[in-house]
Amino acid sequence: MRTVEDLLADVERRLRPLEVEVGEAWWESNTRSSDAAEARRTRAELALRELLADPDVFAEIRARRADTSLDASVTRRLDLLHDAFIAHQVPADVRRELVALETKVESTFNNFRGTIDGRRVDDNEILEVLRTSDDGPERRKAWEAAKSIGPEVADDVRALARLRNQAARDLGYRDHFALALATSELDEARLFATLDEVADATAAPFAAWKAELDTTVARRFDVAVTDLRPWHLDDPFFQAPPAAGAVSLDHLFDDADLEALTLRTYDGLGLDVRPVLTHSDLYARDGKSQHAFCIDVDRDGDVRVLCNVEPSERWMDTMLHEFGHAVYDRECDRALPWLLRGPAHALTTEGVAMLMGRLPRRPEWLTRVATIDDGEVDALRDQLADAQRAALLVFARWVLVMTNFERALYADPDADLDVLWWDLVERYQLVRRPEGRRAPDWAAKIHLAVVPVYYQNYLYGELFASQLETAITRRAGGFVDHREAGRFLADAVFAPGAAHRWDRLIERATGEPLTAAHLAADLAA
Numbered sequence: 286m287r288t289v290e291d292l293l294a295d296v297e298r299r300l301r302p303l304e305v306e307v308g309e310a311w312w313e314s315n316t317r318s319s320d321a322a323e324a325r326r327t328r329a330e331l332a333l334r335e336l337l338a339d340p341d342v343f344a345e346i347r348a349r350r351a352d353t354s355l356d357a358s359v360t361r362r363l364d365l366l367h368d369a370f371i372a373h374q375v376p377a378d379v380r381r382e383l384v385a386l387e388t389k390v391e392s393t394f395n396n397f398r399g400t401i402d403g404r405r406v407d408d409n410e411i412l413e414v415l416r417t418s419d420d421g422p423e424r425r426k427a428w429e430a431a432k433s434i435g436p437e438v439a440d441d442v443r444a445l446a447r448l449r450n451q452a453a454r455d456l457g458y459r460d461h462f463a464l465a466l467a468t469s470e471l472d473e474a475r476l477f478a479t480l481d482e483v484a485d486a487t488a489a490p491f492a493a494w495k496a497e498l499d500t501t502v503a504r505r506f507d508v509a510v511t512d513l514r515p516w517h518l519d520d521p522f523f524q525a526p527p528a529a530g531a532v533s534l535d536h537l538f539d540d541a542d543l544e545a546l547t548l549r550t551y552d553g554l555g556l557d558v559r560p561v562l563t564h565s566d567l568y569a570r571d572g573k574s575q576h577a578f579c580i581d582v583d584r585d586g587d588v589r590v591l592c593n594v595e596p597s598e599r600w601m602d603t604m605l606h607e608f609g610h611a612v613y614d615r616e617c618d619r620a621l622p623w624l625l626r627g628p629a630h631a632l633t634t635e636g637v638a639m640l641m642g643r644l645p646r647r648p649e650w651l652t653r654v655a656t657i658d659d660g661e662v663d664a665l666r667d668q669l670a671d672a673q674r675a676a677l678l679v680f681a682r683w684v685l686v687m688t689n690f691e692r693a694l695y696a697d698p699d700a701d702l703d704v705l706w707w708d709l710v711e712r713y714q715l716v717r718r719p720e721g722r723r724a725p726d727w728a729a730k731i732h733l734a735v736v737p738v739y740y741q742n743y744l745y746g747e748l749f750a751s752q753l754e755t756a757i758t759r760r761a762g763g764f765v766d767h768r769e770a771g772r773f774l775a776d777a778v779f780a781p782g783a784a785h786r787w788d789r790l791i792e793r794a795t796g797e798p799l800t801a802a803h804l805a806a807d808l809a810a
């Protein structure tokens with residue numbers, strides 16, 4: 286039998302080009318959608334999954350993991366390979382069907398545009414109406430346009446859930462939800478304990494904040510509080526607080542160059558994003574994904590960001606967020622074995638990205654980086670703190686909807702999900718369902734189809750962001766424009782890549798295990 290080093294070298298040699306091709310094909314299909322691009326992507330995904338499905342390699346990985354005398358780097362690589370391979374140990378026909386369906390649904394999302402009065406509108410236009418219009422019926426049309434993708438994809442999303450479940454059950458898991466957590470180093474009981482903790486910590490402050498918001502919003506639209514409906518909010522999913530419930534910073538970004546501010550923010554930390562900026566695709570176009578993401582194409586420096594930038598606070602937050610992922614990818618120690626390059630876990634890279642995304646609401650960022658006048662920032666100071674707190678509360682309640690919904694989706698993909706969705710929205714977000722609405726509004730959320738069982742990483746990410754900020758401030762004496770802070774992130778978080786499990790990395794970097802305490806402190810502040 287070959288040595289374990291030979292096994293690892295062989296798998297890496299075969300995996301690496303397939304992963305690079307998936308990255309390139311994924312980028313192409315999201316930036317220049319076409320039949321050829323979709324076909325290339327399907328081909329690339331299948332080739333990668335075929336390797337990950339190889340039963341002989343998987344058996345060898347399993348056998349080698351039993352050896353307790355291996356050094357830490359070898360064990361870690363075997364663990365990562367084990368988790369990457371296990372989910373793909375399914376029959377070839379199921380695998381092919383999964384890839385075809387996933388590609389189809391994502392392509393529908395990329396090409397679909399809702400309509401208002403028969404006119405095609407993109408997501409930015411819908412959000413513009415919800416942000417600015419005082420006309421209830423017009424807002425309702427915009428909100429309905431945002432949900433109109435739901436019926437287009439709902440059957441496929443249910444079919445995906447059934448297929449993913451079938452694959453998971455063949456492997457001995459309860460369903461895909463259980464498998465996805467187990468193979469991403471997350472414990473389901475611990476996750477739901479954390480969710481309960483967050484639900485408890487946010488219930489009262491969120492209810493109080495929401496009641497105040499409702500009064501303000503009802504006055505604006507001249508309706509009773511009981512007549513408020515989801516389209517009276519600025520975000521179709523209520524993932525973020527409306528301007529009325531926080532502070533609108535959009536006017537600060539009217540003439541801003543968001544690209545330049547992103548560069549300036551990272552320069553202030555001594556982190557260079559220029560190589561990423563030159564490879565990125567930042568502005569809206571037809572036939573392009575309307576979302577935002579960062580992709581590390583080759584774990585060797587080719588990192589790209591996709592955005593649809595407009596001069597607004599939301600896009601400033603998103604730019605800093607995505608470039609947070611990018612510096613994490615870029616600053617990993619490239620002397621590490623290829624399999625250990627990149628973030629320790631989705632939740633650690635989300636945490637870094639979220640920490641960066643919070644900056645546009647920090648007074649020191651507004652004065653130093655955005656060069657807003659001291660007086661103006663001072664006048665906003667209390668509102669900024671309220672806005673950050675509101676953003677955390679609203680986002681936490683939204684994650685409770687998503688994660689609980691996703692567990693239920695996989696528990697029974699044929700359940701009455703339309704009703705369940707609104708039950709959760711009413712319970713956690715305190716948003717009333719429209720009378721008589723029967724529509725798969727849940728399916729309009731792209732994550733369910735394309736990035737399944739991922740949302741918990743955003744919540745853990747928020748916990749990590751708060752914990753990380755405490756650690757950074759303690760070590761560097763500040764964050765914005767502190768090169769020490771950037772160096773700490775690079776050395777303690779980015780450089781180790783995936784050499785440690787996420788929980789160990791967090792403990793090493795911050796001096797304590799991941800805890801909800803720092804987020805709770807941010808909410809109490």
Ligand SMILES: [Zn+2]
Pocket residue numbers: 606610634635638
């Ligand atoms: Zn992210």
